[in-house]
Amino acid sequence: MDKGYYEFLVPGRPNTLAKAGKIVLIIVCILCIAAMLLLGISICLILAIIAGVGVYFCSLYTDVEFEYLYIEREISVDKVFNKERRKHAETLSVDKIQAFAPEKSSKLDNFGNLQNMKVTDYSCPQTDNGLKKYVMIYEGGRKILFSLDEEMAKAFKNKIPRVFSDY
Numbered sequence: 001m002d003k004g005y006y007e008f009l010v011p012g013r014p015n016t017l018a019k020a021g022k023i024v025l026i027i028v029c030i031l032c033i034a035a036m037l038l039l040g041i042s043i044c045l046i047l048a049i050i051a052g053v054g055v056y057f058c059s060l061y062t063d064v065e066f067e068y069l070y071i072e073r074e075i076s077v078d079k080v081f082n083k084e085r086r087k088h089a090e091t092l093s094v095d096k097i098q099a100f101a102p103e104k105s106s107k108l109d110n111f112g113n114l115q116n117m118k119v120t121d122y123s124c125p126q127t128d129n130g131l132k133k134y135v136m137i138y139e140g141g142r143k144i145l146f147s148l149d150e151e152m153a154k155a156f157k158n159k160i161p162r163v164f165s166d167y
Contacts (some may be wrong), residue, residue, distance in 0.1 A: 009080070009121070012124075015064065025051045036048065059082065062082060067086075070121045077090045093139075100136045119142075134146045
């Protein structure tokens with residue numbers, strides 16, 4: 001029996017800029033605390049607190065994954081930060097999808113200049129992980145990028161055959 005609920009977690013893209021910022025802010029925080037203790041400069045406490053808050057916010061965005069959920073003719077996309085926090089990114093109605101095909105598919109040629117569309121990227125940047133990049137043309141001239149495995153692509157092909165294409 002075919003289930004009406006599918007979910008897929010896309011491996012995240014490591015954010016090296018956020019990791020580097022986190023390391024720099026940790027060093028600043030340690031230096032400010034040392035300066036406060038050794039030299040007695042009280043302004044360093046405020047700088048250490050600000051740097052500590054900066055470390056917290058940088059650590060939120062060092063590893064971002066995407067989770068796709070298909071349930072009841074809707075595709076829901078969630079962002080998962082550091083494998084802990086989850087934030088709902090978007091819910092896409094299947095009825096508003098104009099095309100859903102692989103990145104270099106001839107089916108996308110019917111939609112004119114894809115470079116002028118607003119792009120939302122929910123895909124994985126690595127290409128050697130067995131995932132295939134798909135492009136969704138959504139209502140209002142939006143181009144949304146996904147990375148799907150074979151099982152999720154097969155589920156979309158069964159659930160939305162009018163707009164989904166494997167070729």
